[in-house]
Each structure stands twice: as structure tokens, then as C-alpha cells.
Amino acid sequence: MVQSVVILVTKAPYGHENVYGALYVAIASQDVGLQITVILVGDGVYSALKDQSSEKSIGYPSIENLFYTLSQNGEILVEKSSLVERGISKENLIEAIKITDEKDVVKAIEEKGEAILTY
């Protein structure tokens, strides 16, 4: 039976419901005792940028705040080469998110991905 879930986020926030939907499921899953690892890859890395102001600008809940909630009991990884491809530097990222390389992404999927949900 599933105890550990990997959530792969591949889309940027706000343009689609996906990232909000992914983190909503992640937090609900933690609440019922599942171990959650969120991995941001491809355009999903835009979710890791700090100082998001969606509540004021477009009236959407801040993804950044959800990451802080999630990070208290879960792990959030952002894939390094996806950051480099998009010109995003470490200084621009939310502190609760850990930069990791492709090998460690695969390792996390192998070790923690009893279920893998892609958004």
C-alpha cells in the first residue's frame, strides 16, 4: 500500500491550475499521513521563485505560501539543469526549496515514488 508519494510539477504557476492543484493535493496527503516529496522540473521551476505577489496582482493564492506550509513536513526539490536553462539563479529561490541534480531526482523517485503524480 502507498505510504510515500512523489509529485512532479512540470508547469509554471498561475497560467494553469496545475501547480496550485498539485500543492493542494500534497498538503491534503500530508494531513492523512502520507510522506510527500515535490519535485519541480522543466517550467515547474518557476514555482520556486521568491517574492511572488499573485494575491495582490491576479487574485490567486500564492504558491510560495503553500511551499512554506508543505516544507514543514515534506521535501521540495528543484532540478538544477532546469534552473540553468531558464537563467534562474539560486539567490532568486524560496529558501524552503532544495536544489538538486538529475541523479538525485531519480534517486528520490526511486526511493519515495510509491505513487508518482504528474501535474
Place this chain on the structure above:
Amino acid sequence: MAAKSRTERRVVLAKTLTILLLTGPYTSQYADIACHIAEKALEQGHRVNLFLYMDGVHIPKKGQVTKNFPNILEHLKKLIGRGLKVKSCVRCASARGYVEGGENIEAEAFPTSQYIEGAAITEIYDFPRWMKESDKVISLGD
């Protein structure tokens, strides 16, 4: 005797599959794919749960009439009749106009007159609970 032993083996091997579906019908093939996977798993004696999320919550809407596409609603009805469990996320269903009142505590579901029988609108927690009871979980949609 041979038939009986086959039946016994089938019961022992029955597993639980949960499918998370993110997209609605017709704009993509994901709903069809989800139903076909569910159908084959049910045929093999497995238990199958379908959790509808984001635009996936449109799938159990009554009154779908298709001219050039397979009617996903008819397929879903058939699968519910064979034991498929179907739940929709209340957050997503409410945003899309399907929730018509507060939670019915006894039924553990939110009321709607717009869904076919056998599909329920429930709290999001039902999805991770299903995952905990599952041998396999797949997600479909984009």
C-alpha cells in the same frame, strides 16, 4: 474444479488501482484512456477508483450528447455498474458550478443534481485516503 481454482486465484490476486484524472472529456483523450484502463483492470478482477480533479470533474455531468466522439458518460456509467468508484474534488467541482449545498455528513458527499448516479463530490482527503489503500496509483491529464 479447475474453474474453482481459477476463481480462487483471481480473488487472491485482486489489487486496488487508483486513477487521478486532471482533464475533462473530448478536448483530449485522457478521459477515454482512464476509462479503458479502468475497464481492463475491472475485467481482471481488480478494484478501481477514479478520482476526478480540476477539469476532470466535468466527466460525470449528465446529458452529454456526442456526434463524432465516443460518449465518455456512457462508458463511465457502464464502469460504475461494474464496480468502478468515482469521486470528484469538492474544490474543483464547486468552482465549476456542480456543488448545490453543504456536505451531507451521512453520505460524506456534497449534493449535486448534475451528476449521474454513482459519482460523488467529496473532500479532497478522499484521494490521499484512496492512495493509502492502493497497490498502484496513476495520474493522467495535463
